Amino acid sequence: MTTYNIAIDGPAGAGKSTIARKAAAELGFIYVDTGAMYRAMALYFIRKGIGRDDEKAIEEACGDMDISLRHQDGVQQVLLNGEDVSGLIRTEEVSRMTSAVSVYGPVRAKLLELQRELAGRENVIMDGRDIGTCVLPRAQTKIYLTASTRVRALRRFRELEEKGQMCNLEEIEHDITERDYRDMHRDIAPLKQADDAVLIDSSDMTIDQVVGAIVDAAMARGLSDGR
Numbered sequence: 001m002t003t004y005n006i007a008i009d010g011p012a013g014a015g016k017s018t019i020a021r022k023a024a025a026e027l028g029f030i031y032v033d034t035g036a037m038y039r040a041m042a043l044y045f046i047r048k049g050i051g052r053d054d055e056k057a058i059e060e061a062c063g064d065m066d067i068s069l070r071h072q073d074g075v076q077q078v079l080l081n082g083e084d085v086s087g088l089i090r091t092e093e094v095s096r097m098t099s100a101v102s103v104y105g106p107v108r109a110k111l112l113e114l115q116r117e118l119a120g121r122e123n124v125i126m127d128g129r130d131i132g133t134c135v136l137p138r139a140q141t142k143i144y145l146t147a148s149t150r151v152r153a154l155r156r157f158r159e160l161e162e163k164g165q166m167c168n169l170e171e172i173e174h175d176i177t178e179r180d181y182r183d184m185h186r187d188i189a190p191l192k193q194a195d196d197a198v199l200i201d202s203s204d205m206t207i208d209q210v211v212g213a214i215v216d217a218a219m220a221r222g223l224s225d226g227r
């Protein structure tokens with residue numbers, strides 16, 4: 001059986017995970033959040049006290065760790081050496097560390113096969129930075145989802161505010177700009193729009209409008225109802 005794969009790439013805070021999760025539920029696909037896998041690796045380095053610039057220690061630590069995914073009722077859990085760390089990887093500290101360590105080849109190589117294997121086994125919507133360009137170059141539908149930096153910072157600000165966390169909009173915007181720059185300018189698998197990706201700017205769109213646009217794009221590219 002050939003699986004149907006939808007790749008969604010884009011910068012931090014573009015709404016990829018919210019939208020991919022909803023679209024996956026609508027289509028009956030598995031949602032794979034690759035950022036969570038990189039985040040779990042970063043958490044491991046933080047726990048080990050490894051600095052973001054210590055390439056040698058990072059490479060060595062890659063060999064000690066096991067990352068896997070589990071799906072329960074459509075919700076992805078990421079396991080680090082068997083421990084569900086899904087709730088621990090959403091801090092700003094982990095975000096910064098993740099962007100910094102995901103430039104290293106051994107970190108990326110560790111996750112590439114796992115991601116490809118999942119997409120070969122299941123119909124997936126996979127989101128990240130290099131899915132359409134590198135992980136799944138033959139994905140039937142590719143989306144590049146973006147929004148203005150200000151809108152992305154504001155969304156993040158509101159999310160943190162709702163959780164009752166103290167935050168500063170300027171700082172969030174600065175962090176996002178820094179992460180975007182690093183993700184787009186690294187040597188290995190940088191974030192960029194694949195030539196055959198559909199560009200969606202969600203700055204002035206609702207979540208449902210974006211989900212609809214993605215489902216329509218997949219239908220236009222060979223996905224049929226009831227697949």
Ligand code: DC
Pocket residue numbers: 012013034035036038039095098099102127128129130131179183
């Ligand atoms: O999507 P996210 O914000 O959870 O991703 C966190 C970091 O992980 C992001 O700044 C870069 C890295 N990442 C990556 O390099 N490649 C991916 N496919 C997904 C995430």
